[in-house]
Amino acid sequence: MTESSKQPAAAYVAAPRSLHYEFGGPAGALGVTLAVPFFTYWLAFACTEAQCPPWPMSRFIEFHADGLKAMRTEKWWESLWSWEAFAVYMGWYLFCVVCDIALPGKEVQGAQLRNGKRLTYTMNAFSTMMLTFALIGAWTYKFGPNALLYIPYHWPQLISAALAWSTFLATFVFFQSYIGDQMLALGGNTDNAFYNWFIGRNLNPRLGDFDIKAFNEMRPGLILWIVIDFSMMAYQYATIGRVTDSMILTVAFHSWYVFDAEFNEPAILTTMDITTDGFGFMLSVGDLLWVPFTYSYTAYYLALHPKDIGLLGCAGVVAVQLLGYWIFRSSNNEKNEFRLGRNAKNLQSFQTERGTRLLTSGWWGRSRHPNYLGDWIMAWAWCLPCGFTTPLPYFYPIYFAVLLVHRQQRDDEACAHKYKKDWETYKKLVPWKIIPYVY
Structure with a gap:
């Protein structure tokens, strides 16, 4: 999701009282x-x-039970x-x-x-x-x-x-x-x-x-x-x-x-x-x-x-990285060009009552956050060279998925407040949140 054109400043309040919590x-x-x-x-x-903690989870838990013993010593805390x-x-x-x-x-x-x-x-x-x-x-x-x-x-x-x-x-x-x-x-x-x-x-x-x-x-x-x-x-x-x-x-x-x-x-x-x-x-x-x-x-x-990991392993990991980067960078470029009023690709957009426009084609017609998808694919490329003997290196893409979904939800909530009924129309035009046909 991205928008173009300028908005006049609303009535300025330096310290408005926050009405709801996040997290x-x-x-x-x-x-x-x-x-x-x-x-x-x-x-x-x-x-x-x-x-390192091994697979499966039963051995993973057993490994940590032994590791907790070290925390009982003063030297560990020092x-x-x-x-x-x-x-x-x-x-x-x-x-x-x-x-x-x-x-x-x-x-x-x-x-x-x-x-x-x-x-x-x-x-x-x-x-x-x-x-x-x-x-x-x-x-x-x-x-x-x-x-x-x-x-x-x-x-x-x-x-x-x-x-x-x-x-x-x-x-x-x-x-x-x-x-x-x-x-x-x-x-x-x-x-x-x-x-x-x-x-x-x-x-x-x-x-x-x-x-x-x-x-x-x-x-x-x-x-x-x-x-x-x-x-x-x-x-x-x-x-x-x-x-x-x-x-x-x-x-x-x-x-x-x-x-x-x-x-x-x-x-x-x-x-x-x-x-x-x-x-x-x-x-x-x-x-x-x-x-x-x-x-x-x-x-x-x-x-x-x-x-x-050898030549074939390197080639496979590089392919995953390039796919993620292509989605990430090309979608961000579309967004920035559109915001700057340089719509070289003649992308379609949706006019809102606020006077701004929301992209509904290109990468941003496939999902509301295609840059998140590219970012997440790259996260997997960073971990694949570590192999699969332990789950620890894969902590990052799992955490990152949670982070991106949370960001998407925060953004959708802000946009619903910002665009009101226009946001409901936009969601029908671009129904997928991050991964097309999946989420």
């Missing part, structure tokens, strides 16, 4: 707040070089935190801040806000990523890859550092939202303070021209994902003297995805994260902890359990 309200918010760090740590400790690792993580974060402020970039205006104004963003995430990779390449060429091994050797401590900082950042922005006449997110100003902290109260938290939400969406976590991948390649090289074809494929796919996202950075300005959601713990921990430390998990697994 099951405060109880659901608490569940997510606990589940995200739990599963991040679980993935870190469940799989070791000695063994292994979760290191001030040195926290300093290293903060050094990385501050490097990204300096790059955001200092590196040149195109000035782009965001979507129109409720007050009729638009914020200006500097698009230099791609430059930050390329500078990071250049510095890593130069250091590795001069001194070797040993510096990257710090990451796998201090994996739990770095997870703790990211969790601590994301929690602090969400709390800082929450209290900042009470200073001055801030524009609040429509869903983040309920009567429950904990829920507001989780979902995000401030829509566009800024320190001067520094946009906290856009920065965290595109820089420290997303780029760190690939830095972690590089470190896992270095670990594999250090342990077996080479890098396997499965690791090369996995890191290439991840790098391709992040490269594409950073190169097309302005596209994020029309996403729900930027236009609708406040910046709270949900986005903070997602950007800084969940993305880098779970999206890189297939590389982490292959570092501990290297394997080669």
Whole structure:
């Protein structure tokens, strides 16, 4: 689903009272707040070089029952935190801040806000990523890859550092939202303070021209994902003297995805994260902890359990990746071109009473979220090089399916409110939500 043409700003209210909860309200918010760090740590400790949870599920449960014994020791708990690792993580974060402020970039205006104004963003995430990779390449060429091994050797401590900082950042922005006449997110100003902290109260938290939400969406976590991948390649090289074809494929796919996202950075300005959601713990921990430390998990697994899949295996996995990317990128291009008024493909659209138009042909005539389908197919390509000896690498596409369905439901609910009876007409024209003829 996508729309074209501009809308006049409605009567502006800076801090409207939120009338309903998402995520099951405060109880659901608490569940997510606990589940995200739990599963991040679980993935870190469940799989070791000695063994990983096996199939079937009966053995999977038995494996974890034995693993819980380690948590009873004081040494295990001490292994979760290191001030040195926290300093290293903060050094990385501050490097990204300096790059955001200092590196040149195109000035782009965001979507129109409720007050009729638009914020200006500097698009230099791609430059930050390329500078990071250049510095890593130069250091590795001069001194070797040993510096990257710090990451796998201090994996739990770095997870703790990211969790601590994301929690602090969400709390800082929450209290900042009470200073001055801030524009609040429509869903983040309920009567429950904990829920507001989780979902995000401030829509566009800024320190001067520094946009906290856009920065965290595109820089420290997303780029760190690939830095972690590089470190896992270095670990594999250090342990077996080479890098396997499965690791090369996995890191290439991840790098391709992040490269594409950073190169097309302005596209994020029309996403729900930027236009609708406040910046709270949900986005903070997602950007800084969940993305880098779970999206890189297939590389982490292959570092501990290297394997080669051969030429035919590589060809099959590449085919899955290309299919997903083609759907993802071509559908997003259709959407962006249509929004910009450059309908080169002469796509059909549906006129709404709001004065906007909804696409009803091309990829967007096949489903309301074809980009989600492409994204999900790529998620499978990232995991297939790991083989099938353990279910852990397939945690990501399963989680991602749940995430995409939730996003689709949130979007449909918002559109039903926005377009009213026109949305019912549109759903008849485009009945499939994500996967044509399936869902």
